[in-house]
Amino acid sequence: MASSKYDPHLGAGPSEDSEILLDDSDSGSVLSDDSVLPDYEMDEKYTEPAKTLYEACARNEPTSLLRVLERGVTKDEAMDLDNNGKNGLMQAVAKGFMDIVTMLHTCPLIDINHQDNDGNTALMIAAQAGFSTIVNYILNFYSGVDTEVRDPRGFTALIKAGLQGQEECVSALLMHGADMNAIDLVQGRSLNDWALRTGSFETVKRLRRLNAHSVAVQFCESYIPEWPALKQLVAKATVTKTAGEKLRQRLKDSLSFSFHQDPQDNGVMDHMVRMTSGIHSPLVVTGCHPLCPSSPPEIGKRRFAVSELLEKHSIKELEESTVSHSKGSVTTSASHSGASATSVSLTCCQEHGIGGFIPRSMGHRNSIFPSGCIPKIEVTKSQESTPKKEKKKKAQKGYLEPPIWKYKEIKEEKKREKKEQQQQEKEKEKEKEKEKEKEKEKEKEKEKQRKTKGSKRSSSKN
Missing domain, CATH: 1.25.40.20 (Ankyrin repeat-containing domain)
Structure with missing residues (x-):
């Protein structure tokens, strides 16, 4: 049995007597000797499947x-x-x-x-x-x-x-x-x-x-996906300002410099994270089946695995009652509040057991036999008629128009030239056809004259 002292990849670990490696100087080793794991992977190609x-x-x-x-x-x-x-x-x-x-x-x-x-x-x-x-x-x-x-x-x-x-x-x-x-x-x-x-x-x-923030509030039933600071910000933005306040604000904006800042606490970014990772979020509700939603994760509070919860409590008890984690045990208290665990966890899985609580991203599945169930998505046609495209309004004086780029002007000129050439060719073809028709008419007249002259000659001979 090899140990860390004889492993060439790991090296010798620090001992109690080695004060040189464990002092507070910058040259001392502060990482554990097994911080970098050795590579045990072999370059062998296996022809037979594993048996153990x-x-x-x-x-x-x-x-x-x-x-x-x-x-x-x-x-x-x-x-x-x-x-x-x-x-x-x-x-x-x-x-x-x-x-x-x-x-x-x-x-x-x-x-x-x-x-x-x-x-x-x-x-x-x-x-x-x-x-x-x-x-x-x-x-x-x-x-x-x-x-x-x-x-x-x-x-x-x-x-x-x-x-x-x-x-x-x-x-x-x-x-x-x-x-x-x-x-x-x-x-x-x-x-x-x-x-x-x-x-x-x-x-x-x-x-x-x-x-x-030691408690994950977004994983609790009492969390409401609303940003509390939104009303204050909207009220502050909609307040009418005097001319002096507007002038001061413009001077402040023009003289101040904008630097890169980290997201503020309880700001927009925090609200977006809570919205997407909260228990009321449709992404979380359709992706997994939450257990104990009334007992959110907290620093220093012992959490129990899914298998441990299923051993101590039945599926019906987990769905209908509030099972909360404590530091050393799991307590159960019946609750019939408006937002119960069944109303919050809008999961499509009808299976019970540990497989129903595993997220789909972690489940072992393939494209032929997927694990769990696939949510049914019903697509209904909207009763409202599709809006028609608005016609482009003619350019009016006094209004700005989008600029026309040079390459677009060149393309349009080329298109115009092509159209003009095509029209000229069509006109030439029409003229040629008219000339051909005139020549045919002349030939017909000549033939008629010849026929009339021949009939006159035959009549004079007779």
């Missing part, structure tokens, strides 16, 4: 994995490890095989909190690699995920994501209930301290914004 669960995960063969799961998997086969102590799920997570990750959540024999020889879990690998989609999927669909598992240095998945500057993974872990104040065992630093020391200023900004 680990092989299917390492090769990224979803069809082979499906066959293995259908025939049945033992505990030893599910936890088959490589030389570094990684199982099949950890290999798929390290390489970003999303299809494999979405299929393995149905196997209850896989230990999601298993640690390899370096102390990493599947969640740690995905968090420090920046695979935010895999992190969210593991947190939402794998039961029993422990976000506070530590490696030998005391780093959690949240600290590892902060070390690498993966702010999306940091946000996902914090909103799932990861401890923001967790401290490593070597230097005694928290997430904020490591982010500042490694120069991850985007992560620091994200932490400040999350602390200022």
Whole structure:
């Protein structure tokens, strides 16, 4: 069994006695020794499909994995490890095989909190690699995920994501209930301290914004998709101004300089994000089936996976009652408000079970056998008649007209010349036809004269 001390890709990890690497100087190493994952991918070409669960995960063969799961998997086969102590799920997570990750959540024999020889879990690998989609999927669909598992240095998945500057993974872990104040065992630093020391200023900004808005209000039933500042801005814009105020505003606009600014808090951009990601948004309502809409994500509040909620509560209870997350348990309280969970989640899926709650973007599907259901879209013809095109009005004096470009003038002149040439050719053809007709008439007259002369000669001879 190889460890991190003998792995040439990872190098030797920091020890408690090595103060040179762990001091506060700029030359000290501040990243974990497993921050850069080694490349385990082989250049072999496989002629036969994978026969074991680990092989299917390492090769990224979803069809082979499906066959293995259908025939049945033992505990030893599910936890088959490589030389570094990684199982099949950890290999798929390290390489970003999303299809494999979405299929393995149905196997209850896989230990999601298993640690390899370096102390990493599947969640740690995905968090420090920046695979935010895999992190969210593991947190939402794998039961029993422990976000506070530590490696030998005391780093959690949240600290590892902060070390690498993966702010999306940091946000996902914090909103799932990861401890923001967790401290490593070597230097005694928290997430904020490591982010500042490694120069991850985007992560620091994200932490400040999350602390200022610790609850995802748009994922709550009480959220109304209206911008509260709109009325004030409209009223301010429609107020009549005096001549002095107008003059002052013009001077201010002419003398002020416009610089690039970040979006303001609770401004238009924030409102657009909330509108598109809120529970009342048609994009979210038709794309997934929300669970526990009355208990929005919050920093420091433990979230439960879909499978855990389905084990503790029935489908009817989840739809008709309000199931709220608390820090250590799930509480249920009946609610018959106007905006219930069934009225908010306008999903088209009639299937029950865990498959009905998986977003379509994460579901394993193809074009022939799509997973879930496809929403039916009814197209009705409008009763109103289609408006007719308005005729172009003639140019009037005193009104501006769009400019005519030179190339358009040249094109129009060429078209006119072509038309004139065609008309001239037609006139010439008509003249030629008239001349031909005149010649024919002359020939007919000559023939008549000849006939009359011949008849006169015959009569005189007689």
